[in-house]
Amino acid sequence: MDIIPAAVEAFAEKYTSPExxxxxxxxxxxxxxxxQPHMLSGQLQGQFLSLVSHMLQPSKVLEIGTYTGYSAICLAQGLKEGGVLHTIDINEEREEMCQRYFAEAGLSGKIKMHIGKAADIITRLDEVFDLVFIDAxxxxxxxxxxxxxxxxxxGGYILADNVLFHGETLLAPSRQSNNAKAMISFCEKVAADGRAEQLLLTLRDGLMIIRKIS
Structure with a gap:
């Protein structure tokens, strides 16, 4: 499903800072x-992530799901001096590509890449994060x-990507994939969590912003 008409997308890109x-x-x-190159964040979402990072000026960021490193570069752009972004991906075959572009962006010293199962790596990280981006x-x-x-x-934030899952979350349950059903369940979980407040943005494939209030 085309959640956002192509003409609207093009207009938004025209008036968004270029890559x-x-x-x-x-x-x-x-x-x-x-x-699956459609998994790349791209201009609109990338600039949104960059602006969020610049607004928060985080010291520690966690990204779950690196893919080819586009979103990690955007999120690292607003880090405080001495700040670090930890990014996790299970696919070791893309690590060289990611590291190459981190270096080209001048961010090698600010981005630490972990290869393996996210749940295992998260458990081992002894950090307090200002911002977490879930895109796995x-x-x-x-x-x-x-x-x-x-x-x-x-007061820290979680950003969760793909919560509309290509519009499948709007379909009847019998037509939803397991991924779409998982996104609905996740949104229900967040909405019921009294420790958080949240906003579901209709940006790209749906991006939920969650603030930890307690």
């Missing part, structure tokens, strides 16, 4: 060489939410 040269090259290489396997979102909650400072 940096590094992000343009990363975007192109992803579409040329990597499976959809059926794992609820578990990741629980794992990171105590690692986020009060």
């Amino acid at each position: 940096t040269d590094v992000l343009k090259r990363l975007h192109r290489e992803t579409y040329l060489k990597v499976e 396997d959809k059926t794992g979102y609820e578990h990741y939410y629980d794992l990171v909650w105590e690692k986020i400072r009060p």
Whole structure:
């Protein structure tokens, strides 16, 4: 399903700051060489992530789901001096590509990449995060939410991507994939959590912003 009409998307892109040269090259290489390139954040969401990072000026960021590193670069752009972004991905085959673009963006010293199962790595991280971005396997979102909650400072944020899941969440249950059902369950979980307040943005494929209030 096209959640946002192409004409609206094009108008928004026209009046959004353009990608940096590094992000343009990363975007192109992803579409040329990597499976499922639609998973890339792209200009609109990337600029949103960058602006959120600049507004918060976080010291510690956690990203669950690196893919080819586009969103990690955007999120790292607003880090405080000495800040670090930890990013986790299960696919070791893309690590070289990610590290190459982190270096080209001048962010190698600010981004620490972890390869392996996210749940295992999150448990081992002894950090307090200002911002967490969840963009990994959809059926794992609820578990990741629980794992990171105590690692986020009060007033910190979680961003969860793909919560509309290509519009499938709007279909009748009999027509929903397991991923769409997982996104609905995740949204219900967050909505029922009195420790949080949230906003579901209809940006790209649906982006939920969650603030830890207690």
